[in-house]
Structure formats: C-alpha cells, structure tokens
Amino acid sequence: MTVVVNRQDPRFDTLKRGHNARFPLSNAEAPDRILLCSSPEEVAQALRKVVAAGLRPTVRSGGHCYEDFVSNNPYGAMLDLSLYNIVDRDGENGPYRVAPGAVLGDVYLELYKRFDLTLPAGSCFMVGAGGHISGGGYGFLSRLYGLTSDWISAVDILTVDGKGHVIERRVDKDHDPDLLRACRGAGGGNFGIITSFRFDKLPPAPREVAQANLIFDWATMTEERFSQVLTSYGDYWEGRGKDRDTWGLFTLMDITPAKRGHFGIYIQYCQPDGTAKDLSVLQEFLNLFASFNPMLFQGHGGLVSRHGPSVAGRAVKKGPESIEGVGDIAVRPWLDATIGGGGSGSPTRGKYKSAYMKRSFTPAEASTIYRFYNSDQITAQNSVLSVDSYGGAINRPELANQTAIAQRSSIMKLQWQCYWREASGDQIHLEQLDKFYTDLYTGSHVDPHHQGTPWGERYEGCYMNYPDSDMLRYAYWPELYYGRDGLYPFLQQVKQKYDPNNVFHSSMSVQE
Amino acid sequence: MSDLTANEAAFHPNAEASCGRIDSRVNRRAFLAGMGLGGAALALLPLHLGSVFEHGAEDLLLCVGSFGTADAGTLHLMQIQLDKTRVLYMHPSERPAAIVRHPFRSLLYVANDVGLYRHQPRGTVETFAFDQEAGTLELVGRQPLSLSATRPQALAISPDGRSLIVAAFGGGAYNVLTIDESGLPSAPSVILKQVGHGEHPTEQASAHPLDVLFHSLTGSAIAADYGADRLDILASDGGEVGNANMKVAARIPCEAGSGPSKVAMHPDRELFVVAQTLRPALTAFRLASGIKPVQVGHASLNAAPTAICFSSDKNIVFEARTRGVGQAWLTAWTVDPQKANLQRISEIALPAGEVASIHPARSTLWLASDRGMIAVGLSSDTGLPSKAYRVASIPNLRSMAVV
Numbered sequence: 001m002t003v004v005v006n007r008q009d010p011r012f013d014t015l016k017r018g019h020n021a022r023f024p025l026s027n028a029e030a031p032d033r034i035l036l037c038s039s040p041e042e043v044a045q046a047l048r049k050v051v052a053a054g055l056r057p058t059v060r061s062g063g064h065c066y067e068d069f070v071s072n073n074p075y076g077a078m079l080d081l082s083l084y085n086i087v088d089r090d091g092e093n094g095p096y097r098v099a100p101g102a103v104l105g106d107v108y109l110e111l112y113k114r115f116d117l118t119l120p121a122g123s124c125f126m127v128g129a130g131g132h133i134s135g136g137g138y139g140f141l142s143r144l145y146g147l148t149s150d151w152i153s154a155v156d157i158l159t160v161d162g163k164g165h166v167i168e169r170r171v172d173k174d175h176d177p178d179l180l181r182a183c184r185g186a187g188g189g190n191f192g193i194i195t196s197f198r199f200d201k202l203p204p205a206p207r208e209v210a211q212a213n214l215i216f217d218w219a220t221m222t223e224e225r226f227s228q229v230l231t232s233y234g235d236y237w238e239g240r241g242k243d244r245d246t247w248g249l250f251t252l253m254d255i256t257p258a259k260r261g262h263f264g265i266y267i268q269y270c271q272p273d274g275t276a277k278d279l280s281v282l283q284e285f286l287n288l289f290a291s292f293n294p295m296l297f298q299g300h301g302g303l304v305s306r307h308g309p310s311v312a313g314r315a316v317k318k319g320p321e322s323i324e325g326v327g328d329i330a331v332r333p334w335l336d337a338t339i340g341g342g343g344s345g346s347p348t349r350g351k352y353k354s355a356y357m358k359r360s361f362t363p364a365e366a367s368t369i370y371r372f373y374n375s376d377q378i379t380a381q382n383s384v385l386s387v388d389s390y391g392g393a394i395n396r397p398e399l400a401n402q403t404a405i406a407q408r409s410s411i412m413k414l415q416w417q418c419y420w421r422e423a424s425g426d427q428i429h430l431e432q433l434d435k436f437y438t439d440l441y442t443g444s445h446v447d448p449h450h451q452g453t454p455w456g457e458r459y460e461g462c463y464m465n466y467p468d469s470d471m472l473r474y475a476y477w478p479e480l481y482y483g484r485d486g487l488y489p490f491l492q493q494v495k496q497k498y499d500p501n502n503v504f505h506s507s508m509s510v511q512e
Numbered sequence: 513m514s515d516l517t518a519n520e521a522a523f524h525p526n527a528e529a530s531c532g533r534i535d536s537r538v539n540r541r542a543f544l545a546g547m548g549l550g551g552a553a554l555a556l557l558p559l560h561l562g563s564v565f566e567h568g569a570e571d572l573l574l575c576v577g578s579f580g581t582a583d584a585g586t587l588h589l590m591q592i593q594l595d596k597t598r599v600l601y602m603h604p605s606e607r608p609a610a611i612v613r614h615p616f617r618s619l620l621y622v623a624n625d626v627g628l629y630r631h632q633p634r635g636t637v638e639t640f641a642f643d644q645e646a647g648t649l650e651l652v653g654r655q656p657l658s659l660s661a662t663r664p665q666a667l668a669i670s671p672d673g674r675s676l677i678v679a680a681f682g683g684g685a686y687n688v689l690t691i692d693e694s695g696l697p698s699a700p701s702v703i704l705k706q707v708g709h710g711e712h713p714t715e716q717a718s719a720h721p722l723d724v725l726f727h728s729l730t731g732s733a734i735a736a737d738y739g740a741d742r743l744d745i746l747a748s749d750g751g752e753v754g755n756a757n758m759k760v761a762a763r764i765p766c767e768a769g770s771g772p773s774k775v776a777m778h779p780d781r782e783l784f785v786v787a788q789t790l791r792p793a794l795t796a797f798r799l800a801s802g803i804k805p806v807q808v809g810h811a812s813l814n815a816a817p818t819a820i821c822f823s824s825d826k827n828i829v830f831e832a833r834t835r836g837v838g839q840a841w842l843t844a845w846t847v848d849p850q851k852a853n854l855q856r857i858s859e860i861a862l863p864a865g866e867v868a869s870i871h872p873a874r875s876t877l878w879l880a881s882d883r884g885m886i887a888v889g890l891s892s893d894t895g896l897p898s899k900a901y902r903v904a905s906i907p908n909l910r911s912m913a914v915v
Contacts, residue, residue: 029701054657054686054704054760059756075703162718164707472631501684501707501718505660507632512718 002046003036003083012228015080016071018063019126021347022426023071031058031073031285038083040168040195044158045353047193048166050077051503058506059193061100062128066352068507069189079193081130087111095153095198100130111202117509118205118334120145127337133197134442135465136185136405138413140250140268140338143392145203149185149403150394153200158182159192160503172198182494186404186482187464190491190510191498206248206274206334210282214265215295218258218374225292227366230387232288233265235359237389246281247392248272258374264294267335276331296328351418351430353437353468356390356410356460362445372436378425379432383418403489407460415466434470453480467508478511572873573600573644573915575620576880577608580908583856587611587622588906589642589915590885592878597885597903600647606654607640609915610666615673619694619695620644620649620913623664629656631765633666635680637689639696642915653696658703659872661685666721666735671728677746677758679735686721686735686746701780702758708740711769712790716741723775725784727799732761733877734805736772736786741765743772743786743797745804762804767791776820776829783847785829785854794820794831794854796847809847811854819879821870826895830877832867838898840864840881842888844896858896862886869912880909 005011007030016030024030030108035050037043050057056076058069058419063082065071070078087102087110096115098107104126111117120141122132137148145151154172157179161167169192171180182191216229233253240246248270253265269282286296332340372380392410400408418433438452447456453474455461461480462471471477482488488510495502495510502512572592579585580778585608589601609625622638629636651796657664663682669675669691676689676697688702710716720739724746727734732747747761766772771790778784784805786795794817796809815833818840822829829845844858866882871878872890876898879886889898 051705051707054706056703056705072659075701160707162707162709412540469631496717500709501705502660503705503707505633507659511633 001036002042005034005036016078018065019072019345019347020064020071020350021421022349022351022423023065023068025068025072028221028396029068029072029074029076031071031076034078034080036080040084040156040158043079043081043084043195044166044168045140046077046079047158047160050079051160051164051166053077056505057193057503059100059130059189059504060128060442061130062103062126062132063263064124064127065131066350066468067468067506067508069467069508073169079106079507081193081195082128084195087114089115090198095200096202098129098133098197098199099196100128100197102129102373103127104129104132105311105339108335112335115202116205117202118201119148119151119199119418121148128191129197130194131188132465134188134194135463136187136403137465138390141203141206142394143247143250143389144270144272146396146399147185147403147405148395149183149405150399151199151202152180152184152197154198155180155183155194156196156198156389157192157194159498160501162500176498178490178494179498181402182404182491184405185464186491186510187467187508189506191494192504195472204274206270206276208274208276208331209268209270209332209334209337210276210279211269211296211337212267212282212286212329212330214267214286214289215297216264216289216292217295218261218263220293221258221370223367223370226370227361227363229289229292230361230366230369231363233387234357234412236285236288237391238360240284241389241411242395244392245272246285249281249285249389251285251389253387255369255373255387257381257383263373274334278502279331280328282329283320319424341359347428349420349423349426351416351433352362352466353416353433353470354463354466355414355441355454356407356463357412357414357454357458358409358460359411361460363442364443364445367388368436368440372439377432379418379429379436382420382429383416383433386415386417388415389415400483400487401484404482404487406485406487407463410460413463415463430470437470450476455480464508468499469507472507477508481508504512573642573647574638574871574873574878574885575611575613575642575649575913576885576906576909577605577611577622577911578609578906578908579605579625579910580840583908585624587620587640587649588904589647590904591647592874592887592903599904599906600699601648602650603640603651605640605651608637608638609664610913611911612667612669612676613913613915614669614691614695615671616677617673617695618644619652620915621667621669621676621697622911623667623678624654625663625665625910627662632656633660633662633683634658635662635678635682637664637667637676637678637697641695644915648808654713655689655699655702655792657687658683658685658700660705660735661687661700661703666723668724668726668733670726670731675758676736677724677726677733678750679724679740681720681722684719684721684739686724686744686760688746704746704758704760706737706740706744706760708737708742708789709769710739710741712771715739715790716769722773725775725777727777727784730799734775734777734784736775738773738789741768741770741772743775764797764805766795774817776822778822778827778847779824783822783827785820785822785845785847787820787831789816792816792833794829794845796829796854809854811845811856819870821872821877823890823895824872828857828895830870830872830897832862832870832879838865840867842867842877842879842897842900860888860897860900862888862900863902868910871912871914873914878912878914880912882908885909 081101122139478488587605607625609736620640660683661680665681666679686704687700689697706719708719722738724735735744743764748757770788773789774787788799792813796806840862869880877888
C-alpha cells in the first residue's frame, strides 16, 4: 500500500530531501506530498491520481540527483520508489530484472549471489538504480563491459498519453523501440516512470581485482611537474588505454587541494577473464609515474563515495618509496572490493559539473587546474576534481545509434565535486566552481563558438547523470549532453510521442 | 525634442520629458531605436472622438502592450482625450501578451509571452505601478511561473484583488499567484498541470490554456483550453476566490477540433461567449446554476475570431476577425438565450490587419491591433459600432487594459 507522507507527517522533513542538502531550496519549494510506492501497481495508481489532480510528478529512486529536478517540486508530488527494490529474474530463463528502487550495492550483491553476474554500474553503494541506469551509469567495470544502459534489453515504463491516461508499457526492440532507445541513457524524468529494467544477459562478475593507490605529494609539484603527471595520465588513456588488453583497468584520479598535501589515483584492474593473475598491464600503468616518486598503498577497500566530502579527505597511508614491486598491490575478491565500502555519508550541500575528454590534457588545462588547487579560494579547499578513465567497451560506435548516450569517443570523464554545510556558502561555492570550470574551457584549446564549455575537437560535452544547471545559460546545452548527431531531435520526437503534455519535466529535461 | 516628428510633437508636447523617465539608464532615442521604432511609427493620427467623448469627461488611460517577432516588447501608457491621444509613457516589457489592472490598486500585471526565464523553462508575470497623475509606469517586480509554465497568454485577477490566475499556453498549466499586501504576486501557490489534446495534429498535440476570466459571483474562473478543446472551470473547495485549494472543478467539452481561444463575460455575469479558432465559431453559454455552464447559442464563422468582448451596457458581443489578405472586420452579435442562437446585427471594416484585444470604455470600443490603436464609436441608442478610427499607429499591439 502506498505510503503518503504529507507536510504534517513527522517523516516529511527527512524524506523531502535527497542527498544534496541544497534541495529543496526552501520548504515552499518542497513537494506537497511524498508517495512511497512498493510495487509497479502502486506506482501506476499513484501516478494516475497525481496526473488527474493536475500535480507535477517527480520521481526518486536513491535520492542522488545532483540538481533540483526531484526535490524542488512546489505544490507537486514526489513518487519515491525506494521501497520497490527487487533484483531477480523473470522465471528460470527469462531476463534479469532490476527495480528502480534497488540501490547499487544490493544490485551487486543480488546479481552476484544469485547469478554470478554483475552490472557495470557505479561506485556508490546507496545510489538508486532508477536514475543511475536511466542516465547511462558507469563504473569500475565499464571499460571492460560498457555502460549499464548498454545492457538494457527492455524496460517496463508508465507513460501518460495525450488524454492523461497512464499507459503501462513493456518496451523492447519489437515494442516501442524508439522509447527503448531513449530509456537507454537519456536520463530520468523525461518520458515516464520506469518500473523495471530488464536485461536478457549480463556480464560475469570478475572473480578478483587488483587494487592500488598512487599518492602524489603536492610539495613536490611544480606547475610543470603537475602538468607532466596529468599528461602522463591522459596520454595513457589516449594511447595505450585504447588497447583491448587494458580494458579491465579503471582509474580515478582525485585532484584535491594542495593544502591537503596529496592527490592521488585509485586503480582497479582485472584481466578480461575476470582474474588478476597477470598484473603486467597494471604494472605498466604504475610505471608511468615512477619519476614522480608517488607513494603506493593498497586499495581502499570498497565502493567509493562520489557524493560526499569524504572523497576529498581520503586518508593517506605511507607506502613504500618504490612502485616497482607488486607486493603493494592488493588482490581481493571482486565482491569484497566492490561492497567493502559503504554509503554516501550524510546529506551535505553540493555542486557538481562534468566533462568528457577525447584527448589528453593540454598545458593550459593543467595550468588552470594547478593554479586553482594551489589557490586560497574557499571552493578549492572544499572540492575535488575526479578524472575517471573511460572508453574501452564504452566506445563502440554502433552503440551511439542504439542508445541515448552520444559520447562514444571519450577517454576520460571529469567530475567536479564541491561540498559544504551551510546555506551561507551557496553563493560563493557556486560562483567559484563555475568560474573554475569556465576558465578551464576558455582559450584556444576550445572551439571558438563554444568557449566556456567542453565542446570541440578535444571534448565531447557533459554527462547527464552529473547534471549542471549552469550549462542552461548556453543555448546549445542539449548538444553538450546529447551530441550533434541527431540524438536530441530524436529524443524530442520520443518526448512528443510518449509525453505530449510534458508531464515529466525539469529544467534540463528534453524540451518539446 | 528634435527627434520628435511634427505629428508626434503636436500630440505629445511633453514627450521628451515624460518618455525620458522610461528608465534613467535608457536614452529615449536609443530605446526607440532598440525597439525598431522610428519617430514616424509613433505618429498619432488626428482624432475625431467628439461623437463618443463628452466635453468635460475625464481622460481615459489605456495601457497597451506591443511586441514584434524580434523586439522584446513595450508598454505604452496612452491618454485619450476629446481631441487628442498622447503616449504619456513607455516602458520596456518582456513580450506583454496580456495585461490586467488590480481592481483597486494602481498596479498592472503583465503576462510575458516568454519560454525562458533565467535560462529555465518558465514564463513570467511583471508588475507595474502606474501613477495616473504623473502618467508614469514603473516596473516593481517580475515573478517567474512554475517550471514548464511557459508562454503565458492570459491572466485574470480575482475581484478581491488577492489572486492572479495565469494561463500558461506553452506549458499547459494554470498558476494561481497570491497577491501580497504590497500588491506583488508571490510564487505560484497552486500549480495545475493540464493534460489533454484535440484533433488537430500539431496545434492540439497537448493542452494549451489560452484565456482565463474570473467570475465574481461564483468565485470561479472560466478558462479556454485551445489544445484540449474544453473549458475549464477553476474553483476552490471552500468557495473562496483564488485560495490555495483552487482546482479544476469542472471541464466543459467543446466541439472536437474547435480550438477554444477567447472568453468574453457579459457584464451581468450570466452569459459568456467563447471564440473558437480552429473551427471558427462563437458559442454562448449561460451560467444557469452551480458552476457548470449550459450552451445557449452557436454561430459558425468564415474566419477565426482574434478578439471578443461584451458591450458594457448592452446585450451585444463584439468580435474581430481577419478575412482575406490582412483586412480586419468588427462584427456585432446579440445573444438570444431563448432561441439558443447568436444573431449577427452589424459589421464594419477596420483599419487593421488583425485585432488582438478589444475593450469597451466610454461608449467606445478600443481595439489593439497590428497597425495600432483603433477607436470605434458606439451608438448611444443601439450600441452598434459606427466608424472606426486609428488613434495611434504603434505597430504590433498585442494587449490592452483600461487603467
């Protein structure tokens, strides 16, 4: 039975917000009611009532939306699907099913324990499958296996037709294939409410992975030396990292403020067969950085929070002086490495940005990043720039026409994260982070018509699962998120066909 | 002063001084140039309103909104006197699609026909304070509508002056905005997202509320949804006008594919008339009992009505439409509730291509048109239109309110 939490309910103040404590912007901006649904039938019934009442529905799975798309819904209704969280299989030989309310940690556990399979999804245990998969979620196994949305073979989705009727659809390659493609990466909150993701097949879970951390001492980093670290990293992904034998290698470079003393690279590796017996690819990667004398220590032990300030404050453990020996690389069961971590921490105020990179770093980019993280700016002290490896199995060009993810040429994906606690910090952090980002993409390395944004020969735009409403100021923002090869017009057609009244909308939803 | 044309100077001797107060940061010449208006565009033609304007009568003030396809838009505060019309003041306004006056405050509310506000898909409502003595307008606020409530085309103020209802054509929604003690509308307190569609594949792919009027006796509002072929009756549970419980209390289906676009309320508040655009027609309704209207008349037309209004003291509906190539006509109709039909009783040609808004005042109809402001005198005996005069040749007039 649907649980209705209205403004008088003692749970309302807790449940009205997601993980980003900036939203709702005020109590008046919060939805008037939260409807906690435990089944597709309850979701359908709740949606019927919401539409009939003329309310705007927003949909929450895990509550990790970076922008205000869900929690800001004045006078409206939030449908919370977190209680609908099954992960199973349709019959003995049918497709695997993941409900939108399942969190990634449970998805990993269930798929592994029941089927010895996995989903190449993200690194935060508490992120909900609904938003993550809808937007083309990715993670440590994505270079090996592709994006989560690449594996979708069908979805169960509720749409609202022109007359306002709620339509229950099973969408696959033979039924509404246009909607299926749109559901493979365009992002949540656009076309309807997905009540089940279906996968005809899923990749095998690796048996084991190798983990390591490279820690660089800011004290040894001149601007030139820092630039060399970045270009060594980027050059690898632009070159050697495209070779198939490296696809099991995934890295996160977290650039943190110089005042914290260090920045680092987290590395996870397994061979294509799901073992970590031959670590030569990993060793080759580590050796790239030998001249910078980084510290090496064993892996961090589980899912990495990408949604809380703990990322910026990762503890540094003194490692060996040399990175030659593999004794400092931990080889662990994949499940332990994946689940050993935890949640997202407590909700905190945050701002996020993103960029896809097709090429390695330029000296100008390295210089801008170096100066920012060596500045006294308060935002620099509260933020981290994550540079994730990308490509591999993601970059199969044919997938661009089968899914709603246009970016199939990038070798790195960047995520800006800034965290603070008090509302009084909103303005300065939003402004300073925006300036840092804009500065990074201003100059001769960026297409002259797209200054301030990651677009052009070297870049491939932004990631819809890291939405950034600052980008709305650019009239071409849909190109940044959906590319230039016809995907966005296609999505607009799908929108007009399946949600003609724009019942599902946000400031960055597909515009009719 | 030198940049005024002779005609403009004759009708607007203080133009330089008053218009200089449009915005202290905006030079008048630059402002007009920015709007694409030369002095000639403002030239006011001679008036002959003696037949409809009594000597000694107080001046009539009209606020009219203009915008073209490219320019952002302007509000013009116009003074109508016996022998002349003057533009007292101009103020930039974002595509003013509709204007209403507060029932007792010196405030005007303007629906801005915009799809984006601060990069978000929202329409807006501007609030202007006017000074009747000084003849000035001042922008005092701009309130964004709810997310996706874009391109508002109409707004109505409750008789108690405490609520605004905005019909957002683009986003298919009604927003109810509470007006605070200072007269400023607050963020929408009620957001009613509409769904529905009509027969026309492109024009009616989704709900498009296009007009809304308050009905002071019932506390409800009547709205025309062009996209969904229906009338929406908006009312609150407790009968209070425009309060936070406002909802769509009833829906009245219109002829399929008709595209209801305009609503005109009879002054005695028992009759109202709806203009249909896609299947051109007028349909009259009686508010017999409760909140559900009953159709009492219907007349098919040869072209789509672009504006309608009731006369202020006669049982006459005036309707403007464009026929042929850019020729607007004004037709007078009577509603016969007994015979359940509308009778055409008079028609005159207008010096305009398209009329956007009609308001009756001082035994005259005032028509905002693509070629300027038009005055149509009404016979004191029959209430029927006589001759039409263009009294100001400001192009692209879209909206109007009597101040």
